[in-house]
Amino acid sequence: MFKRMKIEYYIVTVLLLCTNLVFAQDAKFVAAVNSTQVGTGEQFEVSFSVNGNGDRFSPPDFSGFQVLSGPNVSNSITSINGNTTVSNSYSYVLVAVKEGTLTIGPASMVVNGRRLSTSPIRMTVLKGQPVQQNNPSQNAPDNTLEQDAPTDLSKSLFIKAIPDQTSVYQGQQILLTYRLYTKVGIVDSRLDKLPDLTGFWSQEVKDQQQQAQWHVETYKGVKYNVADVRQTILFAEHSGNITIDPFEMTFIARVPAPARDIMDQFFGSYKDVKYGVKSTPLVIHVKPLPENGRPEGFTGAVGNFAVSADVDKTELKANESLTYKVKVSGSGNLKLLKELNVSFPPDFEKYDPKITDTIRETVKGVSGSRMYSYLVIPRHQGNFTIEPLHFSYFNPAMGKYVVLSARSFKIKVNKGTADSNVTAFSAANKEEVKVLDKDIRYIKTGEPGLSRQGERFYNSAWYILLLLTGPVACIAAFMYRNWSRRNNSDLVKVKSRKAGKVAVRHLANAEKQLGNKNEFYDAIFKGLYGYLSDKLNISMADLNRETIVSSLRTRKVNEQLTEQLTDTLDRCEMARYSPVTQLSEREVLEKAKHIINSIEDEI
Structure with a gap:
């Protein structure tokens, strides 16, 4: 009987939640x-x-x-002519302890992603019975939100962080x-801090479910409900x-609490507790x-490839x-592969x-x-x-280097048409002109372009002006x-000067990815971090929130602008890993552009 009533209680709760969504x-x-x-003294x-x-709440x-x-x-559901109304109420029984005009401040609650607040209530308290003022903590009810969790x-x-x-x-x-x-x-959860993955190139698993999938797991002999967050x-x-x-x-x-009455004894009594959790720091060795056996031309591929x-x-x-195509397939650091060492004949112009x-x-x-x-x-x-392509990689499972070769190709090039064979530019030197057509030239026809005696260019005003143009140009x-x-001798200043242009390219790519959440925020994040690395002369390995804020303050950048920057970086980081976000991508893009333009004006 008890189990049946508990089940009915949870069914009603679920119906309340579902109806509220509508x-x-x-x-x-x-x-x-x-x-x-x-x-x-009056209640x-x-x-x-x-x-x-x-x-x-x-x-x-x-x-x-x-x-x-x-x-x-208390909760209630009212249905009249098919129109359903859901309401929730939080009530307190109070007693005034002093005379005068007092104000009950606004309460607040998050509804549909928006925080709503009530209007203050002015109370007139007259003289009545004296009230002994106890320590508020002694009168706190069991079901209020506790800030300190039980040990x-x-x-x-x-x-747990599990590699x-x-x-x-x-x-x-x-x-x-x-x-x-x-x-x-x-009851609720909030992401407080993402780990700093300095020293790693990271990529979020994209096929992970939007909502955590719960299952039961035994850990140290105890069964837990477990989900990968x-x-x-x-x-x-x-x-x-x-x-x-x-x-x-x-x-x-939501943890069990002592029962206060017979209903609590029957259904169970609970209280909500605020509790902070963090994983243990993790060390990766x-x-x-290995240098031994490293092939010539190895560019850093690690994994298992074909x-x-x-x-x-x-x-x-x-x-x-x-068109010559090379396909590298397999598993490993595919996105970090560098350009291949492809060798073409000298007569082939390569793009x-x-x-x-x-x-x-x-x-x-x-x-x-x-x-x-x-x-x-x-x-x-x-x-x-076209000689065979040689591709080398390190296989960590085997602990050694592997060298693969693609097939070679015999290419037959026939003589081109007269129009296409007159001149061409060498791929090795664009200024070198090669005459490909060896045939006799045709006799030129038409007006010869002769001029009368005395109408010559030599010693004319244009001639003198042209002579002066050379020295002036030199x-x-x-x-x-x-x-x-002088302007480009200092590489640090050059990178700082060009940082804005590099960031513009990343933000332009982000604008193309509007609607594609992961790629959009990844482009925004790379654009801001790349810009700050070049502008502040901080290597990507040392670039983090503390070094950014410290460097901007050293350069006397507006504190409000610094806060906007760190807030935008946090928003982008949250959006990359949070399955649901209320952020507007267009708003984040415009804010990133404004931040970069403002920093350019101040530095």
Whole structure:
């Protein structure tokens, strides 16, 4: 019988929550008292009502009053002609302890993502019975929100940082999972601090569910409800012992409380407790890649890869284009691969490759493929060979280097048309002109362009002006060269001067990614951090919140601007890892542009 009634109680609670999602759009949060004029020692009731469901209720400061009971929470659902109304009420029984005109301040609550507040209530307190003022903590009801959690709650609610391995090679991928263990109910949660992943290149797992998937797990002989709150793939950027800071969250936990009456004894009594949780710092031991056996041309690929190459044609005419494609597939640091060492014949003009990624980040790591597409143009006829591509990587599972080779290709280049074979520029030297057509030139026809005797250019005004142009141009070029050398001699100032242009490119990419949350905030984050690294002359490895704020204050940047910058960085960091956000991407983009422009004006 008891279990059945408990089940019915939870069903009603779920119905209340679900109905609130539909009918809380026009929520109103109001305060009321049964009388605005009371005497000292006289009890009265104040209630705070909302026509929907909300959370994070904050009561007012009852200065001048003594709380006898509360908050007493009540819920109601009314349905008339198919129109359903949900309301929640938080009431307190108070007694005035001193005479005068007193004010019950506003209470606040978050409803549909907006914090609502009630209007203050003015109370007139007349002389009545004297009231002994007790310590407020002695009269605090059991179901109010406690700021200090019980000491034994640490064994019932905690977060563990769980890496799939703690000893890796430089560049080897690590799956880091932050797992929540709880034996108590969780009413609300807030992310307080993300770990500083300095020393790692990180990528959030994208196929992770938007909502935590709970399951039961036994830890040290005790069963817990467990959920993975965040999963990240890390790649160590240097060797040594790298420490990962704690992951911090604050929870509102619902814990059992002593029963006050027979209803509490029957249904159970609970109180909400505010409790901060953080994981233990984690140390990752990173080994350097071995020097022994390192192949020539190794560029830092770590993982398990395969390579293949292809061409779109093996026969073409001179000055026609050819596409040479190389596909690197497998798992590992695919996004950190550098440009390949591709060797083409000297007569082939090569352009920078177009890179296409088909990569997924899952709990199994980063995997997929990267395609390099090279556009090449042979300039002479003949038979040529594109030599095999050699690609090397380090396999951490085998502990050794592996060298792969793609196939070679025989390319036949036929003679091009007369129009396309007249002149071409060498890929090695653009100023070198090659005459490809060896045929006899045709006799020029048309007007010869002769002039009459005496109508000559020599010694004319234009002739003298042209002679003077040369020395003037040389002097101007000399002055410009000296100015350019002085202006670009200091590399730190050059990077600082060009920091704004580099940031503009990142923000332009972010604008293209509007609506694509992860790529958008990643571009904003990289743009701001890259700009600050160049502008403040701080390496990316040393760039963090403290160094940014300290450097800006040293340069006497407006304190309000510094706060806007750190707030935007925090918002971007939160948005990259939080499944749900109320942020406007357009607003974040405009704010980032404003911050960069303001820093440019002040520094």
